[in-house]
Amino acid sequence: MRRVVVTGVGAVSPHGIGVKAYWSGLASGTCALRALSGIIETDGFRCRIGGEVPEAVGGSSRRTRADRFALAAAEEALSDAGLGIGDREDVALVVVAVGGGMLEAEAWYWATARGRAARLVPAVRSVLPCAHADTLATRLRVRGPRHTVVTACSSGAVAMAEAAALIADGVVDVALAGGVDSITRICFMGFNALKLLDPAPCRPFDRDRRGMSIGEGAGFVVLENAAVARARGARTYAELAGYGMTTDAYHITAPEPEGDGMVRAIRAALRSARQAPAAVQYVNAHGTGTPQNDRVEARALERVFSEGGVLVSSTKSMIGHTMAAAGSLEAIATVLALNHGVVPPTANLETPDPDVHFDCVPRASRETALDCAISNSFGFGGQNVTLLFRRR
């Protein structure tokens, strides 16, 4: 089986445009969660904050907000990998999203319901998650195999796994993979309705955590056959050495209480990377900040790594849960942690939960040499994904 390496990264996050802004925000432990600025109505809701991309992304205003995020992050990743227009004919494209162009489709639906005229076609055509892949393929001239996967909040990690499978199976040598979502009314209202949002910035793994914060952004990586990357002299960030994808088949929103599906995903990633649990030094946790998720994830980690066996942090504490972008942005955070030898912190973690038996790197990042790390992503429907990265 061919080895797969990361040769380019791109990010649009609540810390700003670009990987530099993203990593700078994470490494400094800066929480970018604040009152939403007006892209959606928040009146009457208990929670009114989120992780909003703070600056204009640029690009045509005819494109959806999410399309513009995706284009900016994907272009950065391709440029970072040194892949020009002429190098993209056979590059695979795996793009994931939950909301798609829902923000703009909602505007049309809201306006129509309230008796106002609104343009239909762009709204409806952009609403499907697969619309981003079509936009990116056309705009960036990426013409290899293309598909869009939706596994709710673990989608971003699935994009990496799917792209790695295309390379490992010998279908392509290079793939562009990532996730994107903008904040939407449906998402904001839905998590409010489920009472899963903390009115204050989320506090994963804190004894007093009260829920998650939503966010938005895009994260893309260029994955490449290691031999091809080496031959063309590409810089390599890390090896995507293994992954695991499992399903709880338990409940539509709640994780299986003992974390069985999560454990199977983590162990599958270790198995495919031929790596022992003891080799893993850092876990970028799914860590949403909801009482239930963090408890079950900690239980799953304990079953695999034993108490205190790894450093664990949740970068959602700084940018919120960016939905389909989360797994991709967190994979990038994990790769950068390996490169910099710096574990990003869990911001806002004041009183560690006594039932979480790990060092969750509270408030300030930690310098430590890292060779192996995993990134966990879990989604509605019990969709569990673990990615395992090794420093090259």
Next chain:
Amino acid sequence: MTASARVAITGVGIVNAGIVGDSAALGAFLAAPRPAPDLAEGAVARVPSSAIAALIDPGEARRLSRVCQLAIGAARLAVAESGVDAARGLGLVVGTEFGDLASTHLFADGFLERGPSGLSPLLFPNTVMNTMAATTAIAVGARELGLTLNAPTVAGELAVARAAAAVASGQAPAVLAGGVDEIDAVVERELPALGFAGDRIGEGATFVVLETPESAQARGARILGHVAAAAWRTLPARPWGVGRRRRSQAIRAVLERAGVGPAHLGAVYASASGDRRRDAWEAAVLSAALGPDVPPAAALARLLGRHAGLGVLRVAAAAWTARSGLLPAATESLTAMTRVWPRPGLVHGLARGGTHVALVVGA
């Protein structure tokens, strides 16, 4: 991804406007094809409520959206026919174009009518497109990889191709692959404005159980057909547009990997559905790939309406044709049957935007 090792089909489950049942029901329909009742009169083919009620008990139905009921009904039929034991490892790949848009509209309408107090926490999870896969996984106990693939027109074919690759590469011992869509009132209303006035739209779900031939034989399962090779690629086109390029890497890849030349194909099951520009592009791609040897081509969307489930159904139908040498819906007359060589067939799908899937399917 390209699946190169042969993968066995051991179960089929279908719930749509014309067929409810397993491979036997499919065979009966294909042997005496007739357009779904609605489709004969208009542009859509709906699944009757009675068909769903026969498969999902009322207590369970209360907790499930209609599109999830379609998926679960078809998935259970496929698993029952296959006899596969989910406890030994079953993956799930579901293709869909629209997901559960009906629930999304209901959820939004709650807010628009009554503000925050009108929001239903029970409806919200259905607004995420993987809701059909999530509920189906629970219903059949599928605990391995679970993917929902979103694509216009070819989501079903894509799901089978991805699932076949998962079985061939050992990602899961068996995979339940399906497609499901529901006719959404808003989409239906706006179709002409979107430029799809000629498109015949349907709804429903079809699932197939895929596993290695060795595993099927070892447990004594009846093999209904084989996916000999599957691949997906992209042809250049603007979003929602049709392209000009005709050279198909996907067809070339599957013919090569299946070891089948164009002259040895018995039939083609195409994705033509009445969308004139897309249909013409697909015909040009097939003609360029297969040359003078283009075998007779069936367009089942004329009978059952285009939906993600139909892409999966066409895979099961191609296996039936490879066995029987009979091909429905290949001529102007929808009820006429064409005799073809009982050989492997090509299942082909091409979407606006350029997503392009090909599978070689044999008996």
